[in-house]
Amino acid sequence: MRIDLSGKTALVTGASRGIGEAIARRLAECGAYVLCAARSVQRVEEIAAELTNAGHRATGVQLDITGDDVRERIKALLEQQPIDILVNNAGVTEDDLFLRMKPEAWTAVLRTNLDSAFHISQEVVKKMIRARWGRIINISSVVGLMGNPGQTNYAASKAGIIGFTKALALEIGSRNVTVNAIAPGFIQTAMTVSLADESRKTLEGRIALKRLGVPDDVAYAAVFLASEQAGYITGTVLNVSGGLYT
Numbered sequence: 001m002r003i004d005l006s007g008k009t010a011l012v013t014g015a016s017r018g019i020g021e022a023i024a025r026r027l028a029e030c031g032a033y034v035l036c037a038a039r040s041v042q043r044v045e046e047i048a049a050e051l052t053n054a055g056h057r058a059t060g061v062q063l064d065i066t067g068d069d070v071r072e073r074i075k076a077l078l079e080q081q082p083i084d085i086l087v088n089n090a091g092v093t094e095d096d097l098f099l100r101m102k103p104e105a106w107t108a109v110l111r112t113n114l115d116s117a118f119h120i121s122q123e124v125v126k127k128m129i130r131a132r133w134g135r136i137i138n139i140s141s142v143v144g145l146m147g148n149p150g151q152t153n154y155a156a157s158k159a160g161i162i163g164f165t166k167a168l169a170l171e172i173g174s175r176n177v178t179v180n181a182i183a184p185g186f187i188q189t190a191m192t193v194s195l196a197d198e199s200r201k202t203l204e205g206r207i208a209l210k211r212l213g214v215p216d217d218v219a220y221a222a223v224f225l226a227s228e229q230a231g232y233i234t235g236t237v238l239n240v241s242g243g244l245y246t
Helices: 018-029 041-053 070-080 103-131 152-175 197-205 215-226
Strands: 009-012 033-038 057-062 085-088 134-139 177-184 237-240
Touching: 009 018, 018 033, 018 041, 018 057, 018 085, 018 215, 033 041, 041 057, 070 103, 085 103, 085 215, 103 134, 103 152, 103 177, 134 152, 134 215, 152 177, 152 237, 177 215, 215 237
Parallel strands: 009 033, 009 085, 033 057, 085 134, 134 177, 177 237
Antiparallel strands: none
16 A cells, blocks of 8 residues: 655654654655754754655745744745645653642643644644645654653643544544544654663563664654545544553
8 A cells, every 4th residue: 555645735843853854754755745844944954855855845944833923934834835734743851750840841841742733733724624635643642641750741741632632633524634643652762862771671671562663653653644545534542652551
């Protein structure tokens, strides 16, 4: 089964590294024109240039998803081209035990991980509804399903993404716009590279497949949910955790 996204435009937030970069690359390889968005534009411009040189279509876009002007930035993008596929991927962590967590850490994580999905999706979905076609893919986390000590703010934000996904799917499904979430487990990214060998082995021991995931494990799931083949799937949470949580 070959997935063909030719003629579709995708916006991927947090596309400068890790899961977001992998999703942007795989969408472009399937024929989509990809807007690679991140706060720092230099890296996404490099990624877009690499994709363009490989014969794909991509553009690097500077976008601070927590900025007061994020809605205006999205409106400006929509004036240039419709966005058919939205991947709300950008996120942060500010871990601490609950009793020590500062209010600023709580607010920053919720604002970045959850509030941004609301602001961006609300602008994008208007044109998806008019076009009667759209895909919204929200990157949650297995932590939003099972919790994790020291991550009450992160877990709350990712659980919120799941509730947001399910409710929005019910609202706009009749317009042929699907809304789904992916809940990655522990993925090899910049955040896990620093793990000590012993900690890594302990972590892998909790996973049924006995390995950490790689960004492409999530990216291929996102590509499927963006495709025509996934047109009858909405309001679901795809657990990509290697059996960490079942």
